[in-house]
Amino acid sequence: MPSDIYITEQLDRRGETRTDYLREKDALHDLAGRMLGTPEEVLPRFVELAMQITGGISAGLSLYEETPSPGVFRWCYLRGLLSSFEGALAPRNDSPCGVTLDEGRPVLASHPERYYGWIADAGIAVPEALLVPLHFSGSEPIGTLWIIAAEEGHFNAGHARAAAELAHFAGIAVRMLESQRQLKSALEQQEMLAREMGHRVNNLFTVAQSLVQLTARTSANKDEMAETLIGRFSALARAHALVRRTFGIQAEHCHELRDLLRTIVEPHENHVFPTGRFALNGPSLVLGERSLNGMALVFHELTTNAVKYGGLASDAGRVEIEWRESEEGLLEIVWTEIGGREIAETPELNGFGSKLLRDTITRQFGGTLEKSWARSGLTARITLPRKNLIH
Structure with missing residues (x-):
């Protein structure tokens, strides 16, 4: 000194x-x-x-x-x-x-x-x-x-x-x-959790109804329908467990992006298609524990919206999910819904789920989200800094 x-x-x-x-x-x-x-x-x-x-x-x-x-x-x-x-x-x-x-x-x-x-x-x-x-x-x-x-x-x-x-x-x-x-932040977080829980419960009922309808149309008899439904509801439970808020509770680990996506989309598979309803294309990508939670929430919301409004609202609909890493250190993900029933007009998605989706991408990951609607469903382009996915 x-x-x-x-x-x-x-x-x-x-x-x-x-x-x-x-x-x-x-x-x-x-x-x-x-x-x-x-x-x-x-x-x-x-x-x-x-x-x-x-x-x-x-x-x-x-x-x-x-x-x-x-x-x-x-x-x-x-x-x-x-x-x-x-x-x-x-x-x-x-x-x-x-x-x-x-x-x-x-x-x-x-x-x-x-x-x-x-x-x-x-x-x-x-x-x-x-x-x-x-x-x-x-x-x-x-x-x-x-x-x-x-x-x-x-x-x-x-x-x-x-x-x-x-x-x-x-x-x-x-x-x-x-x-x-800190108190204000805790109260806001508690309110957000309550709203998110209500939103997820409402979505769960919608998705469950869709799974019952899909299984009924593709099953030969009631025994086959019951067996298929049990499997799909079990898969839905596994996908739901990925979207959690409390990290002290041990949940299923799925640190590879491809495995995460398979877990989330599995309940909605329709094996009438030789290769399934979902095409996953991209390199191996490992996610951190906290980013795993956020990414699960993003794709859970996209999948639910596709079942309710978009490409998965009909049996013929499919989804292609492609991702790649750029030289600038960005992860670029494209979600494309194809082959579904024609959408007469663009759905008005301005509710809590849409806000939750956008906030997770922009605030948690510091990324961007671009959405465009075609007659067969949604195309979503997500860009995230790769460094924000390792934690």
Whole structure:
């Protein structure tokens, strides 16, 4: 740690300016009141108060994020001269904020741009910076408060003490906001699961009815129909088990894309066709555990829609599924329904299932989905980054 950059010992040497304790007390009361009523306003107000009480020209929070390793600081709630850098990232192990976390106490830095190239490259001049770690109930530091002065020799021990007291409240506020975000996310996830379960149950009844009708038309007698139905319902159960949300529950593993597809389409096979109703063409492709779940959901939804509205709504319908890997690291999948009964008009698929299909492709996998309807059914083109399928 360069001694000409980090001059923390000078805080105690400088004469402390007259402390306005009433102002500090009012500031703490203000923050406490906002934490109870409007916690989302605490952090912006906290930064403003820290800058005002210490006489800085700019201030902000650098909140620590563990990924990507070894972590970064994200600049948040910036005020004053450097407010345009809101959302900027700084390296954990190559920044004054990182030194502050390592020290675990207030740190004073003089012209850190002389040592940190990324600060100089951003065109930032820092005559003097006071940095204070943010804690929550004795836990590991979660970030830092930093305040910039307009000139060297500005900050003293009184400024460091006041900033540290404010930082205690800021640490609590950060944790409160994070808890609120986690609770909101959990509630949204619970609502999504409930809607998805209802959607899948409705689809299951539709698919079961289709299987009974298909089996009745192609069976010679009731015994053959019963045997065939038992096999198809067992296959449907295996396909349904692939689409799960809880990874603590062990389900059937099917890490090869081709095996996954066979499991999902098997209940809908009609062996009147010499080669079956489904043509699967593509190279060997191994899926990760989490991507397996998402891909199962995608093809389960496509298959169900084909049974209800598209190419599999008639006995003559077939589906071709082709996939290939591009040189750009993309997996390209084409789902084509052919030979089914003619579709008079394009189905209006704007419900939860369509949203679930698109969200899985775009949000979970970062891919794209293009759909076009012909008279015999749907053609869907799915493009996914290959790297997002290995987890």
